[in-house]
Amino acid sequence: MEAQYPAHWEADVVLADGGTAHVRPIRPADADRLRSFYSRLSDESIYFRFFGPRPRLSDRDVERFTNVDYVDRVALIATIGTEMVAVIRYDKTGPGEAEVAFLVEDAHQGRGVASVLLEHLAATAREHGIETFVADVLPANMRMMGVLRQAGYTAQSRFADGVVRMTLDLTPTETSAEVTTSREHRAESRSIARLLTPGSVAVIGASREPGGVGQTVLRNLLAADFTGPVYPVHREVRAVAGVRAYPSVTAIDGDVDLAVVAVPAESVLDVVEECAQKGVHGLVVVSSGFGETGAEGRERQDELARTARSYGLRVVGPNCLGIANTDRSVRLNATLAATVPGRGKVGFFSQSGALGTALLQRVAQRGMGISSFVSAGNRADVSGNDLLQYWEEDDATEVILLYLESLGNPRKFTRLARRISRRKPVVVVKSGGTPSGHSAEELGLPDSAISSLFAQAGLIRVDDLIQLFDVGQLLAYQPLPAGPKVALVTNSDALGLLAADACLAAGLEPRPPVNLGPAAGAAEFGAALEGELASAGVDAAVVIYMPPLPGDAEAVAAELLRVSQGSGKPVLTTFEGHLGMHPALQVTEPGTSRERPAPARGSIPSYAAPEEAVRALAQAARYAAWRAQPATPPPALDDLDPARARTLVHNLLSAPEPAPASGPAAEPDPGAGSVPGPAVDIAGTRRGVRSAAFAEPGPPVEIDAAELLSCYGLTVWPAEMVRSPEEAVAAAERLGWPVVLKVADPGASRRAGTVRLGLTGPEMVRHAYAEFADQLGEKVLAVQRMAPQPAVPTVVGVVEDPAFGPVVSFGLGEVTARLLQDQGYRLAPLTAEDAAALVRSVRAAPLLFGQYGYPPVAVDALEELLVRVGRLANDLPEVARLDLDQVLVGESSVMILGARATLRTPAGPRLDGGPRRLS
Numbered sequence: 032m033e034a035q036y037p038a039h040w041e042a043d044v045v046l047a048d049g050g051t052a053h054v055r056p057i058r059p060a061d062a063d064r065l066r067s068f069y070s071r072l073s074d075e076s077i078y079f080r081f082f083g084p085r086p087r088l089s090d091r092d093v094e095r096f097t098n099v100d101y102v103d104r105v106a107l108i109a110t111i112g113t114e115m116v117a118v119i120r121y122d123k124t125g126p127g128e129a130e131v132a133f134l135v136e137d138a139h140q141g142r143g144v145a146s147v148l149l150e151h152l153a154a155t156a157r158e159h160g161i162e163t164f165v166a167d168v169l170p171a172n173m174r175m176m177g178v179l180r181q182a183g184y185t186a187q188s189r190f191a192d193g194v195v196r197m198t199l200d201l202t203p204t205e206t207s208a209e210v211t212t213s214r215e216h217r218a219e220s221r222s223i224a225r226l227l228t229p230g231s232v233a234v235i236g237a238s239r240e241p242g243g244v245g246q247t248v249l250r251n252l253l254a255a256d257f258t259g260p261v262y263p264v265h266r267e268v269r270a271v272a273g274v275r276a277y278p279s280v281t282a283i284d285g286d287v288d289l290a291v292v293a294v295p296a297e298s299v300l301d302v303v304e305e306c307a308q309k310g311v312h313g314l315v316v317v318s319s320g321f322g323e324t325g326a327e328g329r330e331r332q333d334e335l336a337r338t339a340r341s342y343g344l345r346v347v348g349p350n351c352l353g354i355a356n357t358d359r360s361v362r363l364n365a366t367l368a369a370t371v372p373g374r375g376k377v378g379f380f381s382q383s384g385a386l387g388t389a390l391l392q393r394v395a396q397r398g399m400g401i402s403s404f405v406s407a408g409n410r411a412d413v414s415g416n417d418l419l420q421y422w423e424e425d426d427a428t429e430v431i432l433l434y435l436e437s438l439g440n441p442r443k444f445t446r447l448a449r450r451i452s453r454r455k456p457v458v459v460v461k462s463g464g465t466p467s468g469h470s471a472e473e474l475g476l477p478d479s480a481i482s483s484l485f486a487q488a489g490l491i492r493v494d495d496l497i498q499l500f501d502v503g504q505l506l507a508y509q510p511l512p513a514g515p516k517v518a519l520v521t522n523s524d525a526l527g528l529l530a531a532d533a534c535l536a537a538g539l540e541p542r543p544p545v546n547l548g549p550a551a552g553a554a555e556f557g558a559a560l561e562g563e564l565a566s567a568g569v570d571a572a573v574v575i576y577m578p579p580l581p582g583d584a585e586a587v588a589a590e591l592l593r594v595s596q597g598s599g600k601p602v603l604t605t606f607e608g609h610l611g612m613h614p615a616l617q618v619t620e621p622g623t624s625r626e627r628p629a630p631a632r633g634s635i636p637s638y639a640a641p642e643e644a645v646r647a648l649a650q651a652a653r654y655a656a657w658r659a660q661p662a663t664p665p666p667a668l669d670d671l672d673p674a675r676a677r678t679l680v681h682n683l684l685s686a687p688e689p690a691p692a693s694g695p696a697a698e699p700d701p702g703a704g705s706v707p708g709p710a711v712d713i714a715g716t717r718r719g720v721r722s723a724a725f726a727e728p729g730p731p732v733e734i735d736a737a738e739l740l741s742c743y744g745l746t747v748w749p750a751e752m753v754r755s756p757e758e759a760v761a762a763a764e765r766l767g768w769p770v771v772l773k774v775a776d777p778g779a780s781r782r783a784g785t786v787r788l789g790l791t792g793p794e795m796v797r798h799a800y801a802e803f804a805d806q807l808g809e810k811v812l813a814v815q816r817m818a819p820q821p822a823v824p825t826v827v828g829v830v831e832d833p834a835f836g837p838v839v840s841f842g843l844g845e846v847t848a849r850l851l852q853d854q855g856y857r858l859a860p861l862t863a864e865d866a867a868a869l870v871r872s873v874r875a876a877p878l879l880f881g882q883y884g885y886p887p888v889a890v891d892a893l894e895e896l897l898v899r900v901g902r903l904a905n906d907l908p909e910v911a912r913l914d915l916d917q918v919l920v921g922e923s924s925v926m927i928l929g930a931r932a933t934l935r936t937p938a939g940p941r942l943d944g945g946p947r948r949l950s
Contacts, residue, residue, distance in 0.1 A: 033059060036101040039940060040155060042948035043340040044109075047143030047214070049221035049312070050343040051949065052116065054151050057106040061115065062093050064108075068115040073137045079172040080134045082194075096120075102159055103129075107152050109144050112307060112342045119148040121156055121164065129156060131164040131199075133175070143214065145178045150211055150946035153184070153201050158940075164199040183207030215947045216420050222345050223413070223421035226313040227356045227403050229288035230259045232365060233280050233311070235302055236293035236318075237263035237271045244317055245293035246271060247367050248353060255355075255364035255371065260285060280309050287311050291353065291365050296320030296331060299349070300338055307342035314339060315365055316348035317384075322409045323350055336411040340949065345417075351408025352387030357401055358427065366406065368392075374620075374629040375400015376507045378428040380418045382436045384408045390434065390496065397611025399504050400629045402427040412949070414439040419447045423455065430506045431457045432499055440950040441834040442943040445488040445858060452489030453662060456506045456654055459485065459492050460499045476832055480856040483872060484835060487857050487865060489657050491650050501647040504612060504636040509601035511655040514570040517648065518563035519544040521575035521641075522551045526605070530573055530641035537649035542569065549579045557590035564598045571652070573644050574604045588615035588635075596633055601651065603644040606637040613637045665860040666898060668744065673906045676742035680909045683732055684936055736913060736932035743899045747927045750815040756800040760793045762814040768792070769817040772799045774807065789817060818926045822919035823879055823888050827897065829859070829904040829913035836941055837904035839897060843875045844917040861901035866894040879920060888920040896925050911935040 041055040057065075069077075069088050077085055088096070099106050099120070106120035119133035131152065135144050156164070168175050176195065180186050184207050185200040232252060237245035245263075249272055252261050262283050263271040270276050277283050280290060280302070290311045292302050296318050306314060321332035332349060339346045347354055353366030357374045364371050368388045372395040379394065379401050381387045387406040394401060402425065405418055415433050422428040431451070438444055448457050476484075485492045493499050517539050521527035527544030534541035545563065547555045556576065563569050572595075576587055584607060595602040596618075606613050618633040638644040737747040751762035752775055763770040774785040785807070787799040796814075803812060824844030832838050839861060842854035855872030857865045870876060870890060881887035896918065904910060912933040919926045943950070 034099070034101050037158075040107070040151070042151065042946070043337075044147050044947055045215075045218040045222050045949060046147065046343075047141075047218055047221070049218060049223075049225045049345075050111075050142065051222070051340045051345065052109045052111050052144065052147075052343065053341050054107055054109050054148065054948075056101060057097050057099065057108050057118065057120075059094075059097050061108065062097050064110075064113075064115045065093055065097055065118075068118070068136060071136055071138070072134070076134065076137055076140075079169055079175065080132065082169060105152065105155055105159075107148055107155070109148055110341065111139075117144040117148055119145070119152050121152060121161070123161065124165065127160060127162040129161045129164060131166050133178075140174065143218065145175075146182065146214060147947055149178060149182055153182075153199075154940075154945050157201055162201055164201060166197045166199075167194045168197060169193075170195055181210065183210035211947060216423070218947070219417050219420040220424045222313075223417050226289060226315070226345060226347060226413070227354060227363065227405075227421070228358070228361055229312070229363065231262065231286060231288050232257065232259065232363070233262040233264050233277075233283060233287045233290045234271075234293065235264040235280060235290055235306075237265055237276065239265075239268055239271055243293075244367065245291075247369075248291050248293060248317065248365060249274070251364045251366060251369060251371075254369070255362045257362050257364070258360060259288075262287065280305050280311065283309070288313070289365065290314050292316045292348075293318055296328070296349070299331075299335055303335065303338050303342065303344070307339075307344060311344065313345045314347070315351065315353055316346060316408075316411075317351055317353055317367060318348075319350045321349040321411070332409055332411045339412065346412035347405060348384075348408040349411060350384055352381070352384040352406035354406070355401070355404040357403065366391075366404070370395050371401075371404070373400045375402060376427070376429040376632075377401045377432055377503055378418065378422040378425065378430070379404045379432045380415050381406045381434040382408070382410060382415070383434060386434065393496070393500060397500055397504060398614070398617070398630060399500065399507065399612055410437070410439065414950075416440060416443050416447055416950070419444075419451055419457070423447075423451045429455060430503055431455055432503045433457065433459045434496070434499065435459060438834060440943060442836045442941070443950060445484060445490075445835065446943065448485070448490050449488040452654075453658060456651075457490050458499055458502050458506070458650075459490050460494075460496055476830070476835065476838065476856065477852070479852075480838065480840075480854075483856040484838070484858055486653075486657070487868070489654065491654050493650065497643075498646065498650075500611075501638065501643055502650045505601065505603060505647045505651055506654075508612070508630060508632055508634040508636060509603070510599055511658070512571040512601050512648065512652045513655065515539045515652050516568055516570045517541045517645075518560075518566070518569040518572040519575070520547065520556065520559045520563060520572060521545065521577075522547050522549055522556075523575060523577050526575045526577060526641055530575065530645055533642040533645035534649075537645055539645065539649055539652060552583060553586035553590040556587050557594050560591060560602070561594045564594065564600055564602075569600065571601045571603070571648055573641060573648065574602060574606075575641050576604060576606050577608065585615050588613065591635060592616060592618065592633070595635060601648065602635050603648055604635055604637045605639070605641045605644055606635075608639050609637040610639045611637065660864055663862050663864060665862050665902065668899065668902065670744045671899075671902065672742045673902075676739055676903065676907060679739060679742070680907055680934055683734060684909060684934055731911060731933050731935040733931065733933050736915075736930035739903070739910075739932060740927070740930055743903045745896065745899055745927060747930050748815060748818060750813045750929070753812055753814055756797040759796050759800050759812065759814050763790070763793070763796055766814060766816040770796065771815045771817055772796060772803070773813050773815065774803065775811045775813045815928065818919050818928065819921055821886050822921040822926070823885060824917040824919055825879075825893065827900055827915040827918050829900060829910060831904070831908060831911045831935075831937070836943070837901075837908070837910075839869065839901045839904060841869050841897060842873055843878060845875070848873070848875045857901070859901040859904040861898050863894065863898065866897040866901070869897060870894060886922060889923050889925060890920070892923070892925045893918070893920050896927075908937050908941055909934050 036056045103123040108115050109117040116139045117135040121129040121131045123129045133145050179197050188195050188197045234249045237249045263274050263276040264280050265276045268276050290306050322329040355366050355371050356363040368391045370392050384406050422431050517534050519527050519530050521544055524546045531541040545559050612630045616635040617630045620629050620631045753759040753762050769789050769791045772787045790796050826842050826844045828840040830838050837859035839859050840854050840856050853873050853875050855869045857869045878885045879890050915927050915930050917928050
């Protein structure tokens with residue numbers, strides 16, 4: 032029987048030059064593929080691999096190389112199309128050690144194939160407890176030594192017996208993570224650059240029918256004056272729109288970099304095969320009839336993505352509007368939209384093809400320019416994550432606007448956004464409620480939580496398309512505000528007051544409006560704005576010019592531009608109700624004879640109403656405050672023992688079902704808060720324990736989390752479970768008076784009447800026990816020593832969200848706060864700044880800081896607890912849920928009164944944290 036391997040060992044990957052390949056374990060059925068691969072190798076490559084000539088592989092060699100056990104012997108191959116282009120393997124040689132070797136076809140050397148294979152093989156090795164790779168390399172084999180040394184792992188080498196023995200410690204390091212991230216970034220950025228900067232374009236399916244999809248794209252390409260050749264492809268006609276047509280893409284004489292596909296859905300796969308044969312780099316599939324039509328269409332769409340990626344092609348779409356690049360050296364309009372904005376600073380991604388045309392029209396109407404535009408449609412392959420990687424490196428893009436209907440890989444999205452937002456603002460339009468493509472059950476988080484996670488990553492999330500462009504035009508043409516203090520210069524007292532109220536509502540600090548009166552002209556506006564901007568107490572200015580009678584608007588605009596230049600402070604206007612970039616308020620860049628001048632930095636955006644200007648400014652101020660915070664890593668904590676925690680979790684998930692407990696003697700030790708079930712060895716810190724993440728899936732296991740928390744320096748307040756009044760009194764004597772008697776149900780704290788506080792003697796305990804028995808019928812109660820007072824009750828939680836990964840939640844434990852779902856959320860792990868922001872994100876946070884009659888409490892200790900819980904959540908994907916209910920925050924410390932966890936074997940590892948893969 033053929034050995035099996037985990038599904039997550041297969042992956043589509045982007046290579047260093049932007050092409051794609053498929054990585055998977057080798058199989059016995061690959062024998063002929065291996066022979067063909069070997070036949071294409073040069074003598075030098077064979078010599079470096081086998082240390083001597085080997086003209087061909089014997090049948091025995093082929094059988095040995097293609098039959099592995101996927102544990103002690105593992106081999107991964109990279110394929111492009113149907114051909115194998117590289118192989119890497121390890122053979123276990125001892126405890127925790129394996130020998131590694133790889134071989135790349137000469138035609139594909141230098142494309143980064145070996146590096147990405149090494150990343151994937153190292154991940155598979157760690158799953159099986161292999162900690163070290165050893166490789167014997169000929170001194171002349173500089174390529175292999177370079178791949179091993181540049182992987183980011185701790186590497187050592189020594190020369191003996193004519194070979195260099197290299198040893199790699201596979202323990203992930205900051206350097207290895209940075210190497211992986213950097214290579215992923217460069218590869219995905221290049222793959223999108225190949226789409227947006229083609230040297231030539233073929234339009235496949237360009238018919239003579241006026242208004243047809245293919246002909247529309249063709250005419251738009253020609254109208255934009257694309258700088259390279261354009262090739263219509265049609266099976267029958269000789270010319271389309273006056274341009275010579277070809278019967279197939281393979282019949283085209285010159286190279287083809289990009290193909291726009293506008294054929295019926297059932298013919299698209301045949302076109303992909305032809306494009307691969309021609310050497311096309313990427314596809315834009317505007318054809319419909321895929322995932323949007325149902326299950327059959329979804330299968331066709333998945334097959335499109337698999338086939339294209341297997342041949343090294345990236346795909347935009349299907350069912351998309353197309354792509355555009357306004358770079359004057361490209362002038363690409365491969366879209367169905369006749370109107371594409373001029374050159375600008377904004378990169379624009381729209382998942383919706385249907386909305387794409389309207390969105391581009393709105394951008395153009397506002398006078399904004401774009402650097403490039405991508406409509407991903409059904410997003411079978413290219414997603415917003417890919418565009419983020421590209422725009423991060425694109426000097427022509429200073430602001431990124433995203434209209435998303437689904438999140439793709441949210442964990443990767445937030446990771447990228449957190450990095451990119453440090454340099455360039457990213458504005459995301461809020462799709463109502465849970466993004467499509469993810470059900471509420473799949474996400475496991477309310478929409479407010481998603482907003483919190485986006486804010487943590489520095490994303491500017493807005494409510495609608497109007498705000499998307501309102502914020503975008505401010506960020507594209509004006510500097511960021513240094514703070515929340517806003518000057519208001521107006522010729523209308525009523526509009527000035529509206530603007531001031533809007534500032535207060537948005538969290539800004541308005542100065543008293545400077546009302547110049549309805550007759551004010553250029554001199555008055557210029558002097559007032561200049562005075563306000565010169566004040567140290569002003570971070571931004573909103574100017575309202577709404578004259579009741581026609582005035583000299585051109586002169587006023589010129590004066591506003593003059594004064595604002597060089598101030599370093601953003602200026603926004605409501606200029607005669609104009610929406611967008613008013614021509615008189617633009618600083619222009621010179622265009623060519625074919626282009627209108629494009630707005631440049633320093634242009635002043637205008638808004639239809641002052642409230643809209645203020646809302647955009649508030650978003651920019653919050654983003655500026657986030658960006659001003661230093662990007663610090665999670666704090667180092669020396670007293671953690673994650674290895675012991677992993678061993679504990681592994682043992683609990685792999686243990687047999689515990690026998691039912693009976694009688695008082697079966698209760699856990701009160702001092703330890705121990706875990707129900709059989710005894711487990713958690714004392715060792717054994718390396719190489721196989722993570723439960725890769726075991727066979729089993730049922731969830733609910734545990735008392737005290738022992739798990741102790742691995743992260745957290746102690747749960749001792750408690751004992753009791754089943755009679757006598758047991759309750761005995762437990763109270765052991766724990767020390769006064770005590771608390773409460774219902775043992777983990778959810779009891781959410782119900783009124785389930786706790787009796789301040790019991791100071793045996794009679795009080797017996798009386799409380801009798802009350803519970805009479806009123807609630809509860810048979811199992813908990814006795815706990817009374818925690819020091821005063822203290823503020825809070826609740827801390829963790830959920831392993833299927834989309835975002837580990838998320839930490841926080842809220843106050845008061846009934847009212849629970850009913851109002853007043854909770855904050857942050858992605859794990861948490862920095863100290865994340866923890867502080869999480870505490871302050873809930874509306875009831877003032878109760879922790881000495882307001883409303885509460886004493887101030889140890890918020891610093893609470894923040895440290897959140898950091899520790901975040902570290903636990905990040906380290907242990909098996910922790911599906913963790914509830915610390917309640918956490919009392921006292922004057923000098925925090926006390927965890929109860930902790931329950933649900934453990935579950937994940938379907939696989941967190942793929943975003945592993946080797947590179949397309950998602």
